[in-house]
Amino acid sequence: MRVLLIEDSDALRRNITIGLKKLGYAVDNAATGTDGLNMALLGEYDIVILDLMLPHLDGMEILTVLRKKNIDTRVIILSARSEPDDKVNGIIAGADDYLAKPFSFDELCARMVNLMRRGKLVHTDDKVVVGDFTLNLQSKLLLLNQTPVDLTPNEYRIVECLFHNKNRIVTSERLSESIAGSYDMVSKNAIEAHLSAVRKKVRKLGGELPVKNKRGFGYMVAEEL
Numbered sequence: 163m164r165v166l167l168i169e170d171s172d173a174l175r176r177n178i179t180i181g182l183k184k185l186g187y188a189v190d191n192a193a194t195g196t197d198g199l200n201m202a203l204l205g206e207y208d209i210v211i212l213d214l215m216l217p218h219l220d221g222m223e224i225l226t227v228l229r230k231k232n233i234d235t236r237v238i239i240l241s242a243r244s245e246p247d248d249k250v251n252g253i254i255a256g257a258d259d260y261l262a263k264p265f266s267f268d269e270l271c272a273r274m275v276n277l278m279r280r281g282k283l284v285h286t287d288d289k290v291v292v293g294d295f296t297l298n299l300q301s302k303l304l305l306l307n308q309t310p311v312d313l314t315p316n317e318y319r320i321v322e323c324l325f326h327n328k329n330r331i332v333t334s335e336r337l338s339e340s341i342a343g344s345y346d347m348v349s350k351n352a353i354e355a356h357l358s359a360v361r362k363k364v365r366k367l368g369g370e371l372p373v374k375n376k377r378g379f380g381y382m383v384a385e386e387l
Contacts, residue, residue, distance in 0.1 A: 163278070164326070166207040167191040168198030168224065169240065170216050178211070181267050188322070190339065195219025202228055204330065207235050209274055212257075214241040222255055229256035236277045238270070290325040292372050292383055297325045306369045317360050320353065324373060324383045333380040357381075 165187050169175040175191050182189045190205065192198035195216035202210055202224065210228075214221035225237060238259045239252045249260045259273050290297040296305040304311040304321055313321065320337050334350045357373060364371045374382050 163208045164188045164206065165190070165209050165211060165274075166198070166202055166205065166235075167211045168195070168202075168216065168221070169211070169213040170194065171213075178267070178270070182271075185271065190336075193217075195221065195224055199224045199227060202233070202235070203231070204327070206326065209236045209238060209277060211238050211240060211270070214239060214243065214252075222252070225252075225255050225257060238273055238277070240265070290328065292325060292328055294369060295325075295372065297322060306364060306367050309367055311360070311363050311367065313360060313363070314356075317356050320356050321360060324381060328383040331376050331380045331382050337381065 165182055167175060167178055167182075167189060169178065169191065170193050172193070175193065179189050179191050190201060190207075192201055196218040198212070198216065199219060212221045212224060216224075221239060221241070225239075228235065228237070236258045237256065238261060239257045240261050240263060241248065241252070242263045249262075252260045258277055261270060261273060288298065288300045290299070294307050296308075297303075298305065299322070302318055302322075304313055304318065323337055324332055334353055337353050357371075361371045361373075372383050374384065376382055
């Protein structure tokens with residue numbers, strides 16, 4: 163399951179991200195409202211964990227934009243505002259749940275599991291297909307004509323990030339976050355080295371990795387390059 167965490171507290175953002183990744187979730191995060199909204203609009207997420215008091219753009223504005231654009235991603239609001247009226251306003255604006263700070267990590271996870279039980283989420287498929295390639299999101303495998311490509315964990319994370327965003331440009335910073343999160347940067351050279359290794363493995367199987375370097379912008383996976 164893909165989760166977007168929009169939270170301006172560095173410590174809380176780090177703790178939630180680490181905790182969710184240990185449980186097997188794919189987590190992206192943003193520290194400002196504008197970054198969070200852009201990510202929510204461009205990416206496909208099952209759940210958005212949304213703080214209300216954010217720099218540049220507050221959480222209620224983000225929620226309003228998402229619902230006006232008919233983006234039905236599940237949204238859990240995190241807020242220090244715990245009055246009943248605040249919770250009611252959040253739910254009326256389109257949130258699926260409201261969790262007042264401080265809260266326990268276990269309670270947040272329980273709320274997420276509960277939302278998962280409420281019908282279909284954003285992803286109704288567990289595979290991404292690009293040409294002769296199939297990325298199986300459940301088994302964490304990249305297949306070329308049904309033949310597995312033997313990837314390391316970091317190579318898989320890069321491929322998963324790119325395939326999830328096929329036909330969109332993905333920056334090297336975003337790929338860095340897919341490997342190490344927001345707290346450790348992976349250099350462009352390291353990303354290039356990982357991609358080079360994947361390309362070599364694919365070529366040994368008679369294929370060509372559908373990843374194009376858009377110089378000055380990032381990388382893109384497309385059906386036809």
